Amino acid sequence: METDTAHPTTxxxxxxxxxxxxxxxxxxxxxxxxxxxxxxxxxxxxxxxxGAKKGCDHGQCGACTVLVDGRRANSCLxxxxxxxxxxxxxxxxxxxxxxxxxxxxxxxxDRDAFQCGYCTPGQICSAIGALAEAAAGxxxxxTDPGAPAGPPVALDRAEIRERLSGNLCxxxxxxxxxxxxxxxxx
Amino acid sequence: xxxxxxxxxxxxxxxxxxxxxxxxARYAAEHTVPGRVHxxxxxxxxxxxxxxxxxxxEALRSAGVITVLTHENAPRLxxxxxxxxxxxxxxxxxxxxxxxxxxxxxxxxAARAGAAAVRVxxxxxxxxxxxxxxxxxxxxxxxxxxxxxxxRERGAPEGAFASAAxxxxxxxxxxxxxxxxxxxxxxxxxxxxxxxVVHDSSQGATAVRAxxxxxxxxxxxxxxxxxxxxxxxxxxKGTARPHVVLAAMAARRTxxxxxxxxxxxxxxxxxxxxxxxxxxxxxxxxxQGSLTALLHEVTTHTSRIKEFVEQAAVPARVMYASPHxxxxxxxxxxxxxxxxxxxxxxxxxxxxxxxxAMDELAVALGTDPVELRIANEPDTEPDSGKPFSSRHxxxxxxxxxxxxxxxxxxxxxxPHSSGPLLVGSGVAAAxxxxxxxxxxxxxxALPNGNFTVRVNATDIGTGARTVLAQVAADAxxxxxxxxxxxxxxxxxxxxxxAGGSSGTASWGWAVHEACTRLRAGLAEHTGQLPxxxxxxxxxTAGTADADSDYARHAFGAHFAEVAVDTVxxxxxxxxxxxxxxxxxILNSRTARSQFIGGMTMGLGMALTEGSTMDAAFGDFTxxxxxxxxxxxxxxxxxxxxxxxxxxxxxxxPMGSKGIGEIGIVGTAAAIGNAxxxxxxxxxxxxxxxxxxxxxxxxxxMAR
Numbered sequence: 001m002e003t004d005t006a007h008p009t010t011x012x013x014x015x016x017x018x019x020x021x022x023x024x025x026x027x028x029x030x031x032x033x034x035x036x037x038x039x040x041x042x043x044x045x046x047x048x049x050x051g052a053k054k055g056c057d058h059g060q061c062g063a064c065t066v067l068v069d070g071r072r073a074n075s076c077l078x079x080x081x082x083x084x085x086x087x088x089x090x091x092x093x094x095x096x097x098x099x100x101x102x103x104x105x106x107x108x109x110d111r112d113a114f115q116c117g118y119c120t121p122g123q124i125c126s127a128i129g130a131l132a133e134a135a136a137g138x139x140x141x142x143t144d145p146g147a148p149a150g151p152p153v154a155l156d157r158a159e160i161r162e163r164l165s166g167n168l169c170x171x172x173x174x175x176x177x178x179x180x181x182x183x184x185x186x
Numbered sequence: 187x188x189x190x191x192x193x194x195x196x197x198x199x200x201x202x203x204x205x206x207x208x209x210x211a212r213y214a215a216e217h218t219v220p221g222r223v224h225x226x227x228x229x230x231x232x233x234x235x236x237x238x239x240x241x242x243x244e245a246l247r248s249a250g251v252i253t254v255l256t257h258e259n260a261p262r263l264x265x266x267x268x269x270x271x272x273x274x275x276x277x278x279x280x281x282x283x284x285x286x287x288x289x290x291x292x293x294x295x296a297a298r299a300g301a302a303a304v305r306v307x308x309x310x311x312x313x314x315x316x317x318x319x320x321x322x323x324x325x326x327x328x329x330x331x332x333x334x335x336x337x338r339e340r341g342a343p344e345g346a347f348a349s350a351a352x353x354x355x356x357x358x359x360x361x362x363x364x365x366x367x368x369x370x371x372x373x374x375x376x377x378x379x380x381x382x383v384v385h386d387s388s389q390g391a392t393a394v395r396a397x398x399x400x401x402x403x404x405x406x407x408x409x410x411x412x413x414x415x416x417x418x419x420x421x422x423k424g425t426a427r428p429h430v431v432l433a434a435m436a437a438r439r440t441x442x443x444x445x446x447x448x449x450x451x452x453x454x455x456x457x458x459x460x461x462x463x464x465x466x467x468x469x470x471x472x473x474q475g476s477l478t479a480l481l482h483e484v485t486t487h488t489s490r491i492k493e494f495v496e497q498a499a500v501p502a503r504v505m506y507a508s509p510h511x512x513x514x515x516x517x518x519x520x521x522x523x524x525x526x527x528x529x530x531x532x533x534x535x536x537x538x539x540x541x542x543a544m545d546e547l548a549v550a551l552g553t554d555p556v557e558l559r560i561a562n563e564p565d566t567e568p569d570s571g572k573p574f575s576s577r578h579x580x581x582x583x584x585x586x587x588x589x590x591x592x593x594x595x596x597x598x599x600x601p602h603s604s605g606p607l608l609v610g611s612g613v614a615a616a617x618x619x620x621x622x623x624x625x626x627x628x629x630x631a632l633p634n635g636n637f638t639v640r641v642n643a644t645d646i647g648t649g650a651r652t653v654l655a656q657v658a659a660d661a662x663x664x665x666x667x668x669x670x671x672x673x674x675x676x677x678x679x680x681x682x683x684a685g686g687s688s689g690t691a692s693w694g695w696a697v698h699e700a701c702t703r704l705r706a707g708l709a710e711h712t713g714q715l716p717x718x719x720x721x722x723x724x725x726t727a728g729t730a731d732a733d734s735d736y737a738r739h740a741f742g743a744h745f746a747e748v749a750v751d752t753v754x755x756x757x758x759x760x761x762x763x764x765x766x767x768x769x770x771i772l773n774s775r776t777a778r779s780q781f782i783g784g785m786t787m788g789l790g791m792a793l794t795e796g797s798t799m800d801a802a803f804g805d806f807t808x809x810x811x812x813x814x815x816x817x818x819x820x821x822x823x824x825x826x827x828x829x830x831x832x833x834x835x836x837x838x839p840m841g842s843k844g845i846g847e848i849g850i851v852g853t854a855a856a857i858g859n860a861x862x863x864x865x866x867x868x869x870x871x872x873x874x875x876x877x878x879x880x881x882x883x884x885x886x887m888a889r
Binding site (some may be wrong): 036041056090109117161167175 | 199200204205206207208210213293294295367369370415416417418447449646648776780782784785786811816817819820822824
């Protein structure tokens with residue numbers, strides 16, 4: 001075995017690293033992060049929370065979707081250093097303590113809303129974000145432009161499909177995912 | 187759990203489902219062992235030539251970089267019979283995107299920055315990446331993928347076609363397509379002395395173990411390959427790919443566990459693609475619509491380093507009766523990445539062409555396209571003369587037509603307008619061969635009344651763990667919840683890969699045999715089982731792969747309804763319906779998902795997916811998910827999958843045919859035929875993107 005050189009990058013803050021605090025799934029973490037690091041890599045590499053997936057690293061596939069301060073976001077596009085004080089929820093933090101599943105996780109099982117499972121955490125986090133957006137009255141591309149602003153938007157299948165279109169699934173579980181989301185619409 | 191839950195065919199829930207929905211299922215890059223480091227490949231920026239010089243000074247100076255492997259210093263590999271894996275062995279660049287260096291660093295960020303700092307000088311040569319029908323380099327290969335003869339001919343097809351009463355002579359084009367599983371190809375490799383342990387994103391760990399053992403000159407029992415959870419593959423992870431070789435090399439050199447994840451943009455050049463196919467289909471028929479001549483000629487490309495021939499003319503050897511036939515492939519080696527398997531290689535592009543041509547023939551004859559297909563059902567497999575073990579295409583067509591409401595369709599081609607939209611429907615048939623590979627398995631009865639089944643199957647999203655437990659429970663005659671399955675590790679009994687829709691039949695056969703033996707052993711046993719229980723094993727070599735006297739294929743029928751926007755040229759699928767005849771369906775829940783998934787990929791093939799070989803740069807232009815458009819939620823409307831149960835005694839002990847690929851096979855043609863029905867315009871090149879559709883509409887129609 002040979003090793004050419006070694007430059008450990010862990011250590012105190014310097015020109016290229018900063019200390020931040022993230023609340024992740026309810027638990028505070030103080031971390032020294034590389035300024036180049038995105039939230040997705042901090043979650044996966046530093047916190048060993050590999051539920052958020054890396055599908056493209058470019059915000060094109062949605063597999064890395066997590067909730068940041070309650071709103072869904074592609075974590076591969078967020079420099080971690082800019083999130084100091086942020087409140088992050090990943091798929092690992094959706095269920096209650098112990099064995100409890102979030103109702104949408106249960107619905108994904110009931111509807112067979114996945115195959116390989118790689119897009120699944122992103123689909124679930126994205127759907128939870130989308131449900132909150134609709135409840136807050138945010139319109140989508142397919143919302144009736146004549147509908148009054150403000151009240152919650154009712155989610156029919158076209159609305160669900162539109163709002164989840166940032167989350168790719170190559171196995172083609174889309175119809176089942178839409179059914180699972182319908183199952184948890186209040 | 188009741189006994190009925192053990193029955194084959196029951197909708198048993200995925201066994202690893204909970205791990206997948208909670209994010210605790212670990213994929214290949216997610217095995218975080220202490221001391222693990224990351225590696226980032228540097229790939230060639232020319233399409234043909236060699237690396238003249240490679241300067242790693244700056245990369246090695248950058249913080250966190252541990253080493254840079256190039257062809258000058260990388261470990262020497264033995265020959266593994268796959269030229270795409272001979273990475274960093276010499277300076278040659280066979281295509282753009284070929285790996286020429288690998289930067290290993292403490293962190294992902296450092297590895298990526300290090301890769302950007304590697305300076306390369308090339309000796310570029312002229313390249314040729316453009317496939318044409320008349321390319322002088324074209325030749326007829328001995329064999330196409332799957333071992334099928336490159337050329338077959340019966341009767342006098344040219345003369346029969348020339349003298350046919352009704353003729354269709356049409357050229358179709360299917361562009362290069364990319365598998366793009368959601369999990370990019372990834373591996374984590376670790377050496378413990380002369381022992382290599384790899385977590386690989388692969389469709390078959392047994393085969394990857396054999397390849398790595400050969401490349402690194404190790405006995406196979408010193409290599410372990412784990413593929414516990416795999417984020418899709420669709421053929422692109424069917425055999426070892428360069429990432430796993432690079433990871434093993436880097437781990438050996440650094441003495442550290444190394445993870446290599448291919449950046450998404452590297453996939454098109456490094457993991458195989460569906461080669462473009464240029465088709466000429468000629469159908470001759472008599473006035474009554476009986477085929478007299480069927481000619482399907484395909485031209486495709488391969489790379490300079492490996493011959494891979496997309497067997498797109500092969501389904502025409504199976505589908506329709508015709509006394510005169512020619513099915514032939516021509517292949518052109520170009521300076522392009524090596525093509526490989528993508529879901530239903532051969533069938534998917536071949537049936538787009540053949541089933542579009544059948545639709546054209548139906549129009550020419552003024553016949554219903556469902557009836558035309560039924561009228562040309564063969565008594566035996568046309569090419570081999572063998573009887574079919576089972577063939578229920580007619581039933582699929584009839585059942586699909588009934589469910590779809592085909593009888594209400596306007597039999598005349600469009601335009602059929604509905605406001606600014608043109609609406610139409612189409613049909614196409616599907617076929618996929620029954621493939622079975624030998625496998626081994628063990629089954630153990632434990633003293634506590636439970637059972638453990640071990641087989642190195644791979645679950646790439648098919649639900650292999652679940653269906654194999656059903657096979658075992660059925661053979662043992664015990665409730666499903668008493669059976670545990672262990673899969674996804676090359677230390678388990680060797681098994682074939684998850685490919686060619688062969689997994690469940692191949693692994694299931696071995697599991698069934700082991701469980702049947704175990705059940706017999708238990709019947710002879712009296713009293714409490716001693717620790718560690720009673721074990722039986724099976725090896726299906728020689729039986730599962732024995733030649734059959736029957737032609738064995740799954741069949742299906744696809745129906746599509748589309749709306750074509752005359753303002754934008756956009757085609758929207760409104761409904762997709764598939765009916766399949768694929769033996770016994772072993773898990774109705776996961777099977778439905780696979781059928782629907784295949785149809786969804788077929789929808790992409792029809793409407794959104796297309797790659798382009800850039801002639802100047804020799805690169806795929808659509809190399810990431812922003813440019814290569816796989817279907818999204820909004821593209822996929824009501825998709826229905828149904829099936830006809832077949833009782834076929836000539837398959838395997840479960841009576842099943844593969845289901846992973848047939849869903850894609852006829853979908854693109856059904857959609858294309860629906861677009862013709864809607865518009866009256868025949869589009870013969872995929873995908874049917876708005877630019878192509880709008881410019882193809884007659885000016886009076888486009889608004």
